[in-house]
Amino acid sequence: MTSKYYVILTAIGAAKLANATALGAQLEITHMAIGDGGGVVPNPDATQIKLVNECYRAQLNSLSVDGNNQNQIIAEMVLPETIGGWYIRETGLYDSAGDLIAVANAPESYKPQLQEGSGRTQVVRMVLIVSSSTNVSLKIDPAVVLATRQHVEQSISALELRMKTALSDHEESRNHPDATLTNKGLIQLASGNDVFNGINNKKALTPNLLQVKGYFHSQVNKQDISQFTFSDFGRRVWVDSDSPSAFTLPDISKIGCSGQTITIWNVKDANITISVGNESNNISIPMSTVKMLTLKPTESATFIVEQNKVWHATGDGVLKHSIMFGANLAQNGWKREPSGLLTQWGSAIGSNGLSNVTFPIAFSNRPFTIIFGFREGAYPTYAQSIVLDDTATTNVGFRCRTMMATYPASNSASAYFWRAEGV
Known part of the structure; x- marks a missing residue:
C-alpha cells in the first residue's frame, strides 16, 4: 500500500545534505x-521552498538519531498550550540559513488554544530517513524551547551517567587543592624523614608511623619475648618472673631518623x-659506651635512638654508671x-707507731x-688510741700515730680501719 503520510527531502535539502x-x-x-495546508492535507513536493500555509514556526526541541535505525533522524518540537487555533496538516524542517530542508504531511489534527477552554501541550515529531545521520546536527537556543517528558528523562539519565563518570574520574584524579588548617583538600602522607626533619606542614602523619618513629608511648604491658622489633618503638614494658632474662634491641644500623624509644622495667627478682x-650498634651510658646493659631488680631504663647507630640509655638503671653515683x-x-659528698675507707697498720x-x-x-x-683478733691488754697528725692531712692522704695506754705510753702495732668524708 502506498503511504499516505510521509516525509521527503526538498531539492534544496537534498543538495545541502x-x-x-x-x-x-x-x-x-x-x-x-x-501549517494547515490551506484547508486540505497536501502532498509533499520536493520543489517546495515553504509550506502551503505556515501557521507557526519555532526552534526544535530535539534532533536525535533513532536508536534502532542509525539512518533515521527524529526531530521534535513542542507546541505550548497557548499556541493553536488551527489544524495541523503539514510540517517542515528548516536549517540555520532559513531554507526548507524537509517537508511532510500529517493526519489532520486540531490544535486548540488555551482560551478556547481546551488547551494542551502537543509534541510534533518528524522522522527523516537519510543515507547517513552523521552529517546532520541540531543547533538550538535552550532558553526558548520546551522539553518533552521523554527528552527530560533521557537528559537526566545522560546527565547522571556523565556525573557518575566525572565523579569516578574525580576520585581517581590527583588534581585537587591541598588541604589547609581551615579547608579540606588532598593531602599526602608523610615519610619518616619528613617526621625527622620537622619542616613540612602539608603532609599527614599516620598513627602507625607515629609509633614506629617513637614519638608517643603505647600502653604499658608485659614483655614475653626476648627480641624487640621496630613495632616496639614507643612501648613501655615490664619484665616479670616468667619473662626471659636476656633481651635484644632492634638493629638500628640502617634507621633513617632518631628519637624512637623503648622503656624496660625489671620487676623480676634477678638481673x-x-x-x-x-655489633655495629652501641649503648651510650655516662662516660662510656657498652654492648650490653644489666638491670637489677626494680631498675628501669629508657633506650632512645640517637644518630650514628647509638642507643642512648637513661633511667635509674643507668645511674650507677654516672660519675655522681660512681663507686x-x-x-x-x-x-x-x-x-x-665523697666517702672513702680502708685499713692500715702502723710501723713503730706511725x-x-x-x-x-x-x-x-x-x-x-x-x-x-682498731682491729684486734683478741681482747686487748691495754687501751689503744689513734692520734691524727693534722699538719700532715691533705686531700690525697693523712698521717697518724698509733699508741697503747702503757706507762709510759708505747707504740701500737695493731691494724686499724679508717673512714674519711669530703668532696
Whole structure:
C-alpha cells in the first residue's frame, strides 16, 4: 500500500545534505514549521521552498538519531498550550540559513488554544530517513524551547551517567587543592624523614608511623619475648618472673631518623640484660659506651635512638654508671653521692707507731672528717688510741700515730680501719 503520510527531502535539502557529506561538514537543522495546508492535507513536493500555509514556526526541541535505525533522524518540537487555533496538516524542517530542508504531511489534527477552554501541550515529531545521520546536527537556543517528558528523562539519565563518570574520574584524579588548617583538600602522607626533619606542614602523619618513629608511648604491658622489633618503638614494658632474662634491641644500623624509644622495667627478682641488635650498634651510658646493659631488680631504663647507630640509655638503671653515683666497692674503696659528698675507707697498720695512708682517689679539698677503729683478733691488754697528725692531712692522704695506754705510753702495732668524708 502506498503511504499516505510521509516525509521527503526538498531539492534544496537534498543538495545541502549531499554537499555536507562530500565536505565532511554538518547540516544544521534548527527549526520546525507547522501549517494547515490551506484547508486540505497536501502532498509533499520536493520543489517546495515553504509550506502551503505556515501557521507557526519555532526552534526544535530535539534532533536525535533513532536508536534502532542509525539512518533515521527524529526531530521534535513542542507546541505550548497557548499556541493553536488551527489544524495541523503539514510540517517542515528548516536549517540555520532559513531554507526548507524537509517537508511532510500529517493526519489532520486540531490544535486548540488555551482560551478556547481546551488547551494542551502537543509534541510534533518528524522522522527523516537519510543515507547517513552523521552529517546532520541540531543547533538550538535552550532558553526558548520546551522539553518533552521523554527528552527530560533521557537528559537526566545522560546527565547522571556523565556525573557518575566525572565523579569516578574525580576520585581517581590527583588534581585537587591541598588541604589547609581551615579547608579540606588532598593531602599526602608523610615519610619518616619528613617526621625527622620537622619542616613540612602539608603532609599527614599516620598513627602507625607515629609509633614506629617513637614519638608517643603505647600502653604499658608485659614483655614475653626476648627480641624487640621496630613495632616496639614507643612501648613501655615490664619484665616479670616468667619473662626471659636476656633481651635484644632492634638493629638500628640502617634507621633513617632518631628519637624512637623503648622503656624496660625489671620487676623480676634477678638481673636481666639488654644487648644491642648488631655489633655495629652501641649503648651510650655516662662516660662510656657498652654492648650490653644489666638491670637489677626494680631498675628501669629508657633506650632512645640517637644518630650514628647509638642507643642512648637513661633511667635509674643507668645511674650507677654516672660519675655522681660512681663507686669502688673494695677493701680500700670509695663512693660518690649526688650531693657531691665523697666517702672513702680502708685499713692500715702502723710501723713503730706511725702510719701514712694515701686515699684511693684524691678529694677536691682536705676531707671534713677522718674516723678510726682498731682491729684486734683478741681482747686487748691495754687501751689503744689513734692520734691524727693534722699538719700532715691533705686531700690525697693523712698521717697518724698509733699508741697503747702503757706507762709510759708505747707504740701500737695493731691494724686499724679508717673512714674519711669530703668532696
